Amino acid sequence: MATTVELDPRDLDERQLYFVMSGLVVPRPIAWVSSLAQDGTPNLAPHSYYNAASSAPPIVMFSSTHAPHRRPDGIKDTLRNVRQTGEFVVNVVDAELLEAMNATATDCPPEVDEFHLAGLAPAPSRKVAPPRVARAKAAMECRLCHLLEMGDATLVFGDVVQFHIDASIWRDGRVDMTRLAPVGRLSGSDYSTVERIQSLRRPAWTPD
């Protein structure tokens, strides 16, 4: 006999809410965001409250949770940089980059360059100043187009102005998912890699 746990969010504290939300909205894509501080220090940090907002024109969005326990002003380096410079790059995380991505998820001070910290080479972007991760199989150069305060976070929206896609994952105008092997964020310290792909045709509507 299945029983259902009923939870009213008003009865949960911040930590409990984080566990529930990050446990039920899964698997999440990861925006591994590179940006530049005003003094030119590169920053690289993963965000998984992230998705496409629009395909055509291409717009991505990610949520930067305010972190009062991590920064005096509660603002993470990525958000501060994007606000100040208006530019960022979303790097795609694949299975080979999982460990390096995790190394950049640390609470290090703003003057630390996470590229250096994780042993990652930067590669120049074409239209924005922040570099991309050279080893990433795909990256999207973005220009800030909108900011929105929402709950405990600031949502960052960016127009994609350039795509970089490794030729090894590109076939007939589409991304080869097996070769990309993207990583999904689950809850806590858990990640999933795409191992088995199921293809289901979307049914055409046929009235009885």
Added chain:
Amino acid sequence: MATTVELDPRDLDERQLYFVMSGLVVPRPIAWVSSLAQDGTPNLAPHSYYNAASSAPPIVMFSSTHAPHRRPDGIKDTLRNVRQTGEFVVNVVDAELLEAMNATATDCPPEVDEFHLAGLAPAPSRKVAPPRVARAKAAMECRLCHLLEMGDATLVFGDVVQFHIDASIWRDGRVDMTRLAPVGRLSGSDYSTVERIQSLRRPAWTPD
């Protein structure tokens, strides 16, 4: 020698942009959204440009792409219903529900009840009128809190007002990912199921 395909979005048409965006922002969580038309007809449809926007308070968002080829006004049933009633439920899609979810991804007319179409029993919600999917292992009742036009879509934000979590996936205040077995959306007709979970501790920052 790795070569990189460089794409300027201004050189791509709508279809090409959809392939690139849905191929690079992966794996995506699926909001299987139930809603009610003003005449009471239930609607159920998957949306994968979806994520949490905030954990505390809990807020979810999904993008409803305008579909001029599918509806005369370009507005999908879910968006019309949510605008008119201010309520919806996000049902979580697990491996056992993948086929049923796909059956609701069809372009059927607004008078069709996708619960019936897919052979799914509804279960009553507690705080909102739209029913949830009885077989879903988790569901979030939501009240519309914000709408935002963005590119080719309308973004729908909802305050989560009630969580339903099957006891079988709930352990010590957290979601058991192996038992939930969530489905991720890839591109085209492809889906991934969470099969192998990798756990990586987030490193603490330790200066040299």
